[in-house]
Amino acid sequence: MKHLKTRSPIFVGVIIIALTLLLSACELFAPPETPEPTPEPTPTGTIEGNVVNRKAGTAVSGTTVAIVGLPDTQTTTDADGNYSFEVPVGTWTVEFTQEGYATSRVAGVRVAEGASTHQGVIQSAAFDPAAPAVAPTVTLSIADGDTMTVDPDTNSFSFDIEVAVEDPELVRPYFVTAGLGQSRGTSGYLNQFVPGQTVGLGQTSLTAMLSADGFNGETTLHVVAYDTNFNRTEVIVRVVVESVREGAAPVAPTSLVGNAITFNDVGVFGALGVPPQVSGRQLVEAIGADDLTAFAPTTTNVPTAFSEIQPSEGIAAQSGLDEVVTWVDLYFDYTFSTPADLPTAFEVFRQLGDGEWVSLGRVSPFLAYLGGTTFGFRDATPAVSAGVEATYRVDAVTGEDRQSSEPFSVTPLGAFDVTADAPANGEDFTSVLPTYDMSYTGTADEVFIGVLVFDRVHAGENFLEWGIVGLDTSVDGVAGIRLTAEGASIPHNVDGTASTAVLQSFHAYDWTPIAVTHTTDFGAISIAADFYDFFGVGFGVTDGPWNTFLTGDGSF
């Protein structure tokens, strides 16, 4: 993990806001109220939230949101996936259903009188439309109000989970995760700072063992179970967790900055065709030094930038086809000499637009640690969305004491989409001095553009024919380059660094565009295509265009 180019924090918030936040935070960790549903629902509160199709995914509109056991209490998500409805005070199971989608359920949603409960949820398209859309049944060995027995040697606690599906001949239990204070998915990358674990894959009876570090008091525990049709059940219980490790008195975190990152149509799955384990920076240096061997897919011997950022437990973000994922990476400093100086936890709060401040959860400093005195957090909750300003604050917390950072705001960008126009994929008999044309939509303040050209059948020797990376609109008009907010035309070998100045005639090549857009301050980044991660967010957008073409007879 490394800092991106970061911006100075903009002090949108004031201390009064921060103090107000403390109150709302305390409310989230208030002692449990009577958990039973009230049979006579006179007092009411509100449940509001949004539905997305996967972690950091896109909004799902038209979903019916209903309270199990209250047939008349339901609503529908709007075009942005948002919903809000009045619900009797109590603790409820909320069910999300829509034709063509798997069914999601959230049990343990608490509604207080006159209060608003935020509940974001993931509802995926049904994997197999012919399979049942019934959420699995999840039974836990713990209940609301339980105090967890923390093993002093491991600072962890255990509980049991049972998962049942309605028709095991057609679907099976899939994966089960458990998170503390936040719900957790299976993406190792997006869940990097979510306390908890993936408990199991495929089993019906499981035992979870979670670290207690970072928690001292009541917290929510979120168990999420999917079946193979992506039906999802989340069970929320409120438990008391007392970490064995006692944090030091907190001081205020400083230098809170971040990046909102939008990946367009990303797929990161690994294995076949995984990019060479060379970082974009190394590749830039390789181009600069004219040492193209770094591009040979199997001949390099370089440290893996990937391993620094990708947790060993899982893969990186993955969207559906033609979908977008958006999240916010936060970085902050916390001065310490030894680990004993660290607080019990960091707690991260977020405000969307002028809305309520909400706690996104707390995280042990050891889980958040990135090196030096830098710590991190990743907000991949359903509410992060393009064009909505998100303001963050981090508290250092030990016991009842907490110290807050200054706030930091960022507005995520929408999808940035690039088309590799020419040479087109499969185009035969092109110029031996082609101009690489791309067009893009969704441009923010500035672009980061590049072209990589590969010799198709000389991998390992002269794999990279030519590469130019990191162009912005300042080069528009220079040496025949066209580079605007709408697209780019980059003549082959415009910088004279190509392996051969003119492409061979009747020869096969591939080219792929690098296309990233960002705000002037680099706070928000949207990536259309960057297979090798030249921009440096940690891993590449791997399904951008990649056109193969064959040059003509060399006469043009």
Next chain:
Amino acid sequence: MPFKIRLTHILLAAVLLAIMTACSLTGAPATDRADTPRLELDPTGSYAEGFLIIGYQEGQDPDTVAASIGAIVATDWTPLRAALLELPDGMSVPKARSLLASSGLRYTEPRLAIEQAPVPATGLDRQQVDDPEYGLQWMHRQMNTEAAWAAGVTGAGIRIGIHDSFMDHRHPDLVDNVFYPGLDGFSNTEITASTPHDGGSDHGTSVAGTAAATGNDIGGRGIAPGASLVPLSISNPSSFALDTVAIVRAGLFAAHGPDGCSALSCASDTDNAPGGLGYVHIVNMSWGSNGYSQLVKDLMDYMLLHDIVLVTSAGNTPTQSFASPAWYPGLITVAATTPSDERTTFSNRGLHLDLAAPGEAVWTTTTRACIFATPDGSSCTPDDVDYTFINGTSFSSPAVAGAAALVMEAMAERDGTGAFVSMPTPAQVRSILTSTAFQPDGGDYNENLGHGIADAGAAVALAQASTIDSYPDGAGLVVNVVLADDPTVGLPKVGVSLIPLDGGGPTKSVQTADGSFWSEGQALFLAVDPGDYVLAVSGPHEASTGADADAHSQLVTLLPGSIRGVTVALDVVTFTDPNEPNEAIADARPLTMGSTVKGTFYTPDAATDEDFFSIDVTADTTYWLNVDTSSGNADAAMQVLAADGTVLASNDDYRETPGGDPLPDPALEFTPTTTETVYIRLFADSNSRFNVYDLDVSVLVGAESEPNGTGTSNQGNITDPDFTNADPLQSDQAITGEIETSGEIDMFAVAFDPATYVVDLETLVNLNPDTVLVVFDSSGEVVASNDDYDLQDSRVEFEVLTAGTYYLAVSDYVSSGQGSTGPYTLSVTTRP
């Protein structure tokens, strides 16, 4: 001249003999002299340390090549004219490739740890099941397999090679379908019913079950539940990665079988698959990598010539980028689908796709937990029938391999007893599958699903309604690329593309393999669709060969059932020596002291060429004369002659290399006793236009003066240079030095005017030191650098645009703290 021959098996064999002029397809696969049970992988996990695969030329001795870098030949695959070298301790693979870069090899490749299809990112662990779980196998619904089974076709009699990690060959839902022996390509031992599992990954077991798990009361079943599975293990059990050596062994075994013979290579073959030419009918390859590999391409062609149907996965990175072997001609490449008839998020897309098939949440067999506990299966019971959900194009491929087995069984020609006599060809099988595939959008072809999702029922119906003789067959093309001036010279590294004129299918591009076992300069397109094509040829690759490329295109019509041969003569512009003729003292060309001149050992009119140059020398001054051959395979030698022809000095090989230097170049120090004009005679044993050399002449001014600079040398780079105390040198001078301790930096300061300069390092002792040379400007920016130009020696050529002082930093190649020491000579010359 083009030739067309009906593709019958006997005649094909004759064609092969014509094609494989240099091939020695005798007997068993090459025997191994040494094998290594466990491999250490490089830090990226992409290849094995300590090994290098080389493709050598006809007539080239791999033992000699190996000895030149202190390596030994572990395995020599004569049919592929490739060998596995075991590198000396401490020598990295990139280093070995670099050392051999100019040794005339066809190629060098690391012993790859090829990525297999993914461990399921969101898949399930193995689990116990007791009941038939057909309802979980949505693949049968999407692929319409029940219709095929209802037609009485289950793949019976068809052998599918599971070219994959070691499958759990005694899994209760596979065991009845396993055909023995298989081969463990990693240990190079046959797999029989009693062979223990290698303890590696689950992958091959899940692939096998997708293709042909048995139809019984256990678990689910494969697409071809009656087909046979032949285990062809290609993985390194300690790393789970695939191994190129094992890939080659298992691929040859798929063609030859345990008797080492195939119908093409032996008069009598004892173990052919019924009706086929190889040991198996189908090979499934759920693996790949993203670089073109001549070794893998050769292997594919070898199996295709045995009419083995090759099915492979498209890959799991959702780009359109190149993948090997998926992009090679003649294969069936398969993308992955979901039950919603869409490509999965991870599946590769692109113009190379033939078909799509289920690839997400595929319910299939997995290696039993008891096998990991006891690889010999001693703790397993009949109740251990582990199944799993699994994701990846790796499982789409065997689904199609199963469908191919159904097609082959349905279409096979049989004798009166029902035994197979003749089988549909790879191109016929592919055509039947693609023409019957289900395209959800109703179109013809797209880059997400290729021709569509394989429909086993429709494919079997078409196969049953067709005969091998009547169904259009595929075609083949063998392109011989030769030098126009001398058609006996095959040209290496020439790109050859086949562009369909009717819009059917993508352009496929390959390169010629100079000296491959087919014949020098040949490129093969086997089992492709018949039709009209543009054949486009260009090369050789300029940066690799130094030659100016030529290009050629023509129309070719490929008729069904024939292999066509086309010879393409390229008028390649090789370097023309401007100093010719200079074959005698009388014709000697004068040289300026401190210059580099380029020439060739080539004359079209004689058996060999020699070149004469003259220089004016001063008595008692020492001169440094150095020859570096930059391409070709000439063994150059040098003499210094007086005007009367008296030999004043001579050298053949400056550095003596144990086992013979693959590229021995001369160099010498010479101190004349009189001031006069002397003559340099260069000559060689070889006469070829590719024999290009440089001759550097400079004044040797003595030895370095320590201390002379500091810095850090690592992996061929020199960083943190300190120019303090750099030894002064002029731009026409040479100097001797020594790396006394590994990592030492020797720094030399030279004033350069705008010009093109050559800086050269020559070493006397084999591998000591292995030099690194970096040229810095006065601000510390790197102007040029080189690790290995000619084996261990470094050499750079660069253009100076701004006059000033530049610094030449010399060190040894240091990696993981290991390096080398020894004397060297550094020279600076100007390229006129």
